[in-house]
Amino acid sequence: MPGGGSLAGGGSSLFSGFRVLGLYSNHVPHALRYHQKHREFYLVTAIGKSLHTYNVNRLGIVAVSNSLSDDITCVAADRMLVFAAAGRVVSAFARNKEVVMCYHGHRQEVRLLLPLGDQLISADSGGDVIVWDVQGGDVYLRLHFDPNTFDVSAMMHPSTYLNKVLLGSSQGALQLWNIKTSKLLFTFPGWSSGVTCLQQVSHDGPPIVASGSPQGHIAFWDLERRQLVAQQRHAHSTAVAAATFLHGEPLLVTNGADNAIKVWIFDQEGGGARLLRSRQGHSAPPTTIHHHGNDGKNILSAGQDGTLQSFSTVHERFNKNLGHGQFSFKAKKKKGLSYEELRLPAITVFSSAAARQSDWDGIVACHRGRLATTTWNYQRCTMGAHHLQPPCPRREDIATAVDITSCGNFAVIGSSCGRVDVYNLQSGLHRGCYGDSQKAHSGAVRGVATDTLNQLTLTAGSDWLLKFWRFKTRKQEEQLKLNAAPASMILHRDSGMLALALDDFTLLVVDIETRRVVRKFAGHHGNINDMTFSPDGRWLVTVAMDCTIRTWDLPSGCLVDCFMVAMAPVGVSMSPTGDFLATAHIDSLGVYLWTNKSLCGPVGLRPLPTDYQPAVEVLPGVTADESEQAVTSEEADDAYESADQLGAELVTLSLLPESRWKCLLHLDDIKRKNKPVAPPVAAAAAPFFLPTVPGLTPQFTLPTATKQETQSKVLGWGLLSQRSEFSSALESALDSGSFDRPVRLLKDCGPAALSVELTCLTSEGGGASSLLLAFIYMIDSMLASGRDFDLAHAYLALFLKLHLHSLSQHAVAMAALIRLSTRLEAGWAELRASFDQSLCLLSYTKSALL
Structure with missing residues (x-):
């Protein structure tokens, strides 16, 4: 509709939000609860505005709560309910999902919760401490403290002390209150240091207490000897939010702001712990994502935290953490190097191929500010053996682009100095470079790609040139002058379509057979961060800093779908099977999946005008795994009773064993076959056994008739029937x-x-x-x-x-x-x-x- 007013959109007609991968924990301390009926521990963590519940024995997610209006700031749980504070409101969740009660009365943000029997104690940042009646929601008691003299920072209920609550302050003092009589019983001066946590010593095991540090270390202390027993360094990459021992088990559960939940077991000599199981995502937002393999079930993701991880779209137990990139092992032996100094910078771009991943490394990654690229092994979940680097490197050169051939044997790597080098992935040896003067471009290389048969190599540089090279001879065949400097490049090998994102926010599609520009697209209002093709090469999906996700139809040359998200997307990848679209976003630790509606039914796509105003789509959330056992409260469960019959057109089987009905037509043959050779001999009955009637259901025989009854000649009517x-x-x-x-x-x-x-x-x-x-x-x-x-x-x-x-x-x-x-x-x-x-x-x- 050119020349008309802006057309408002109604959301995406092609994609719908499905779920998010890789979100497990944040800075909010977890809550642990034990379910008497299930005989199992459950862990509750806060993710944004909702609660996630995991079973500790498998760390499988079993419930996701409804979203609150604000981000959750603290979590607590008792035997019946789970409490969460969001802003000034405290909400009570039943069955870890539905909000059944809201408690209003705080004037500042609530930061502490403590369930105590039929009451709930909450403290806010303004100094108010309120005791609530859990069932009715009424305020039972309200206390006010001056934050300048006694800023409440921790709460605990001492066991066996009825109606007593111990409050700790950031100034270091502690106060013991009776919440029934509203009296201050005792004041402890403290140790002139702020109280961050209060915990009573449990008597179900050794007197060991665990403490977490802001650096992510966990220390284990012997309370009797008052000394350090062991220390788990770098248990988390950020501050430890909470650490809880499981009652009656040698297990410790921790969570942190690094998006990790970990379960530690104490079976080491000297009282040390080892990691038993964990659920961990990126601790910093992912920057690059790609589907790995042809089944579309695994997504490789590189984050700003320096890790390379694989997220499974099937189940979390198939997730893989390939870890951090590190310098050579010789550097580890040098003294004076810290743990952080051994790590390589974050991955900026990577390429993967599954063709030969069982034989050698199948992933090559470029790191921020480094010329040498690293190889990774997907099956072993480790960093590979090779650091690929051209001969005579210069300190200022940086690797900027990489691509692995379809056969999985070679890697083509471009650098900021204009070099494009070829390496053998099996041996890690340098096999040559493109260009007569060892430079393929006069500027930085922005993208490299190889075709399906290893006949062509395509390179794009900041010199506004797209060049075509023979892969084997490394001789240039042709070049195209672009309208602007390319920012990135992607090739759909099956169709031979090459997409380039330019710095002027436009898109070009080049046919590598005819070597001509066949499509030009314009519409983004910000830098184009990433692109991906649909499996059939019909659609090109692009994401940009204008917070839009656009789908371009190549045969018609039109924009057919466009929607906006709250956070700018930085990475996008479409599944090789076409069922899901994966996106990564700024300031978000998860990988978001969108369902392709066209696979489920007919979707009416129409060309969108240039002034189309897209609507905002809500990012998908986490879904509970249906294979895990759902956790409920310990109230009377609403057990589902299956109907006798599901529908008039269906039938229901009896579920009886086949031996009860399948052999009815062959009873004569069975009796003939099972006829004994010798007559059966009756076994002597034990005097303490009561006689029973033969049959499937055990029944005792009636008392035998007396002698007078057996000698009677008058027969009753029952004997004749x-x-x-x-x-x-x-x-x-x-x-x-x-x-x-x-x-x-x-x-x-x-x-x-x-x-x-x-x-x-x-x-x-x-x-x-x-x-x-x-x-x-x-x-x-x-x-x-x-x-x-x-x-x-x-x-x-x-x-x-x-x-x-x-x-x-x-x-x-x-x-x-x-x-x-x-x-x-x-x-x-x-x-x-x-x-x-x-x-x-x-x-x-x-x-x-x-």
Whole structure:
């Protein structure tokens, strides 16, 4: 709509937020709770405006709470609820998800919480300490302290002290209060140093206390000997937010602002601890992300913290931390080098290939301010053996671009001085450079790429040139003059389309076969940070500092999707399978996944005008893993009861063992096969055993008749009756129309007893012709309800085998059988249609994946 007003957008029509990867913890201390019913410890951490709950034995996320209005500043938990403070409001969460109560009354930001029975104590930065009634939300007591003389910095309830709370201050003094009578009981002068934490010594193990430092170290102290036992250095890369021992177990749980949760176990000699399990993401925002492999399940991410990590889109247990880059091992032996001095700077750009990753290193990375590039091994999750560096290096040169060939044998690396060098990844040897004067460009190299067959090498430099080289001979074939200096470059090898992001915020798409510019795109209002192609090469997705994510359609040359996010995206990568789009953002530690809607259904894409105003999309959050056990409060659980039948067109099986119904038609053969050679000998019954009736359900026999009863010649009516309990129930069901009881009785019978029951339905067996009709009606009701589908067919097959001759002489029974046959054919036709549809869909999916 050129010439018209700006068109407001309605969000993305192509992508929808799915989840975020790699967010686990922040500076807020965690809360630990024990669930009596599950017999398991759960860890609660705060991530922005929501709470994450993990089970400690696997560190799998089991619950994500609803978001609050502000960022959470402190967390606490008791046996029933989880409390979180956000701003001036304290919220209580039930089942770790829903907010069931809000406590309003603070005038400043709440920074401390302490559950105490039916009460909750909260302290804010203004000096107010409020005691709340948890159930009603009323203020039970309000205390005010002058922050200049007693700034409350820690709270603790001493065990066995009823209604007592110990308050610590940043000035160093401590006060013991009775919250029931609102009286100050005692004041401790302290040690002229601020109190940061209060913890009572537990008596379930050795008298060891753990303390965390702002540098990330954890020290273990012996309280009896009052000396340092052991120290875990660099347990976290930032300050330790909280450390909690698990009651009755030799485990310590810690979390920190470095986005890490760690569980330590004490099984080392000398009282030391080792890392048992952890969940760790980037401690500084990621800068570059790429999908690794062809299955689209792993995302490599390099962050400002200097680490290279792999996040799995399937499950967190498949995450990998390849660690920090370090200098050569010889540098480690030099004295005087600190832990930080051994680390390499952060990775600026990297390239990966899975073709030969089982044979040698498959990742090459460039570091900030360094000419030498490093190799990494994905399978071993370590830094590789090679530092790739050209001969005669200069101190001021820096590696700026890298690409690995599709075969995984070579790495092409560009530098700020204009060099483009080729290295062998197996040996790490230098194999040559491009250009006659050992320089491919007169300025810095901004991008390098190789085609699928290793025929061409493409380089782009700050001299506004795009050059085409023969890969093997390293001779220049052609060059293109660009409109501006390129900032980055990406090649879609399958289609041969090369995308360049220029410094004037425009995009160029070059066909490497014809070596001509085929598309020009303009619309971004900031530096283009990253680009990615869709697997089929139809779309080009770009992210820029204007906080927009744009999708360009190459065949039509139009912008087809555009949306805005709150934080500027710095990295983007589309899955090789096309199902997810991954983005990384400024000031965010996570990797965000967006679902491709076009794979789930038809998406109407239309060209967007140049003055299109995109709407803001909310970044996706964390989702709980469905495979983990959900944690709830210890109140009466709302247990879900499965319905008897899910739908009228579906059937439900009985879940009885196959031996109870599958062999009904072959009972004669089974009896003949199992007939003993010798007659069985009755075992001597022990005097303390009560006699039982043979059958599946144990039942004691009735007392034996007395001598007078056995000698009586008058027979009771019960001895003359031949009706079994099933026959009586079947006859009663014929009148009432409900056949639940006879079906239940047949389920309790074994194959032999069931055969006897069906045999006795005729008059020869003691029954009547009405029982045959009642049995047919019973099978008809089972098929109509859709329940016990397998038993209905098995019972009907045995019934027809036993009584088909008798039924053929009964007109009413034959009419009922004809109606039953019609129901059988209609039911099976519906099931067969469902089976065929499912098999068709499964075959199509498998063929599409292959």
